[in-house]
Amino acid sequence: MSDTEPPEKKPKIICNLSNIYLDTIDQCIESISSSERNLQPIISDELTQPLEFINVFVGHIKNVKDISRTILILNDKIPLKELSHLKRVRRQDIILCPTKFLDNMSSIQDYIESHVTELRDVFDYFKEVNVPLLPPKVMKQYNEVRKIWSCNFHPNHYFEKLVSNHFFSVYDVKIHRKFMEVAFEIAKWYAIHDGVAFDINNILLTIVNVTVVVDPNFNRIVTIAYDYRHDHPMQHSAMLAIDNVAKTQNGGVWSTESNDGLLPGIDKELVHFLKQKFSQFIIGLKKTNWSGAKGGQKMDTDGEKGGPKSDSHEENKEKDGPYLCTGYYVYMLREPCVMCAMALVHARAKRVFFCFNNSVCGALNSVAKLQTISSLNHHFEVFTGFL
Amino acid sequence: MVEFMKRALELASEALSAQEVPVGCVFTINDTIVAESRNSVNHTRNPTRHAEMNCIDSVLEHCKKNGIDHASYFRNVVVYVTVEPCIMCAAALNILNVNEVVYGCANDRFGGYTVLDVRKFYEPNYLLTGNLCADEAMALLKQFYKGANPNAPETKAKKKPS
Numbered sequence: 001m002s003d004t005e006p007p008e009k010k011p012k013i014i015c016n017l018s019n020i021y022l023d024t025i026d027q028c029i030e031s032i033s034s035s036e037r038n039l040q041p042i043i044s045d046e047l048t049q050p051l052e053f054i055n056v057f058v059g060h061i062k063n064v065k066d067i068s069r070t071i072l073i074l075n076d077k078i079p080l081k082e083l084s085h086l087k088r089v090r091r092q093d094i095i096l097c098p099t100k101f102l103d104n105m106s107s108i109q110d111y112i113e114s115h116v117t118e119l120r121d122v123f124d125y126f127k128e129v130n131v132p133l134l135p136p137k138v139m140k141q142y143n144e145v146r147k148i149w150s151c152n153f154h155p156n157h158y159f160e161k162l163v164s165n166h167f168f169s170v171y172d173v174k175i176h177r178k179f180m181e182v183a184f185e186i187a188k189w190y191a192i193h194d195g196v197a198f199d200i201n202n203i204l205l206t207i208v209n210v211t212v213v214v215d216p217n218f219n220r221i222v223t224i225a226y227d228y229r230h231d232h233p234m235q236h237s238a239m240l241a242i243d244n245v246a247k248t249q250n251g252g253v254w255s256t257e258s259n260d261g262l263l264p265g266i267d268k269e270l271v272h273f274l275k276q277k278f279s280q281f282i283i284g285l286k287k288t289n290w291s292g293a294k295g296g297q298k299m300d301t302d303g304e305k306g307g308p309k310s311d312s313h314e315e316n317k318e319k320d321g322p323y324l325c326t327g328y329y330v331y332m333l334r335e336p337c338v339m340c341a342m343a344l345v346h347a348r349a350k351r352v353f354f355c356f357n358n359s360v361c362g363a364l365n366s367v368a369k370l371q372t373i374s375s376l377n378h379h380f381e382v383f384t385g386f387l
Numbered sequence: 388m389v390e391f392m393k394r395a396l397e398l399a400s401e402a403l404s405a406q407e408v409p410v411g412c413v414f415t416i417n418d419t420i421v422a423e424s425r426n427s428v429n430h431t432r433n434p435t436r437h438a439e440m441n442c443i444d445s446v447l448e449h450c451k452k453n454g455i456d457h458a459s460y461f462r463n464v465v466v467y468v469t470v471e472p473c474i475m476c477a478a479a480l481n482i483l484n485v486n487e488v489v490y491g492c493a494n495d496r497f498g499g500y501t502v503l504d505v506r507k508f509y510e511p512n513y514l515l516t517g518n519l520c521a522d523e524a525m526a527l528l529k530q531f532y533k534g535a536n537p538n539a540p541e542t543k544a545k546k547k548p549s
Contacts, residue, residue, distance in 0.1 A: 234443060234447070251431045253427075338474060338508055346475060347435070375497070
């Protein structure tokens with residue numbers, strides 16, 4: 001009898017970002033820390049989207065002996081600079097021009113006759129082919145492209161790493177997950193401290209957020225910040241964290257209630273709690289002692305060659321001292337809003353990690369991806385995929 | 388209108404003398420200045436202390452002190468700022484739902500309209516007008532960028548001559 005019964009279904013945790021099933025913070029923490037899944041970089045659509053195509057006329061050459069001469073003439077008379085990633089010829093087929101070049105001309109034969117008379121008898125027949133408008137950026141795109149047309153491609157090691165599912169080493173994944181755990185423990189601490197039931201919906205509904213700023217060279221928590229926007233509409237946790245970092249550099253503007261000198265602006269009890277709970281990390285940054293001893297194995301902080309330029313060379317730091325959030329990693333519960341995301345650009349953060357999407361106004365994945373806007377003067381890497 | 392921008396330009400010059408990026412800003416309600424400030428990023432070591440953010444904080448303080456509801460207060464604010472608000476400030480001004488923003492010169496490096504039109508993410512959003520005393524605003528910026536950032540660490544300061 002029991003054999004015929006279906007096995008009892010395990011309650012499935014839905015990790016789909018728009019449909020969070022984890023309703024307690026402890027479930028969240030458990031899920032973040034127990035998983036070994038690699039984190040996911042949030043990258044430009046250019047690397048992940050299917051390529052755009054353009055329709056071109058292709059001529060099939062009658063005699064293979066004419067190929068090289070024909071290419072030379074075509075490159076001279078109808079140069080196709082914007083399609084220079086494509087080889088002009090594929091076997092006996094030669095790209096003549098995009099179909100849109102024809103305008104009022106009645107046929108491609110007429111076009112060839114009027115633009116390159118000397119080639120009017122070279123072709124057997126013509127056809128239209130959809131070829132990629134832009135050069136492929138990653139191997140996966142290249143493999144699609146070359147089925148259609150011969151193409152120049154130089155794999156970029158950093159791009160390949162971004163689209164792979166193993167950006168971080170197993171060791172680093174653990175550490176990043178641990179720092180995200182710190183962010184959740186802070187949220188929990190405040191919920192208990194303020195006597196309110198922690199509700200994961202508050203994070204999703206953009207009321208609560210936590211920011212943890214880390215110096216990856218020393219596994220040091222430079223500062224933390226809890227959202228204060230209920231009292232001050234600009235004091236989102238990232239904005240507060242940036243100001244707290246300024247305080248470690250003899251700056252800062254927002255006055256904060258308590259200050260024990262270790263984590264400026266952060267409640268002493270919370271600092272004590274974090275020290276107990278996360279003894280593997282150095283907590284706090286003494287203004288005068290920022291270049292303290294190295295703690296344990298450090299994370300791999302240098303991006304691959306070709307990636308965003310690395311600002312965290314220790315030698316530089318020794319010489320200059322910290323500058324804004326240069327070289328720092330930022331961990332947040334929820335994707336920062338447009339204001340906070342741009343503030344992190346201004347602050348020169350090196351990497352931003354977040355757990356939940358902010359579908360209303362998140363600017364690193366949801367409504368925009370500031371890290372992919374080339375005109376901005378600083379670009380950080382962004383990672384998610386903790387749940 | 389022009390008088391408010393002229394005042395913002397004075398504040399921007401003040402920023403320049405203090406070795407800050409020369410951007411000045413005034414907030415008005417019914418054609419009366421209710422807040423004015425300038426960039427103070429280098430002094431505060433906080434890269435978010437743009438002129439607009441400083442004005443916002445001063446309005447919030449005023450509201451708190453006088454028991455005024457800041458949400459309805461900001462609704463009537465018209466912002467005059469010498470340079471197009473950056474993406475961060477544009478978002479902040481939308482979050483606060485100010486009535487209108489008038490700027491001097493465009494900001495093609497990180498403008499909250501030129502680089503990314505932030506208003507499309509917010510409903511409602513503010514009215515936006517540019518190009519009021521743009522040349523004066525731009526002249527101040529050019530003067531600043533001839534010099535070096537006094538806060539940049541040695542190794543990062545002016546790597547390439549531009």
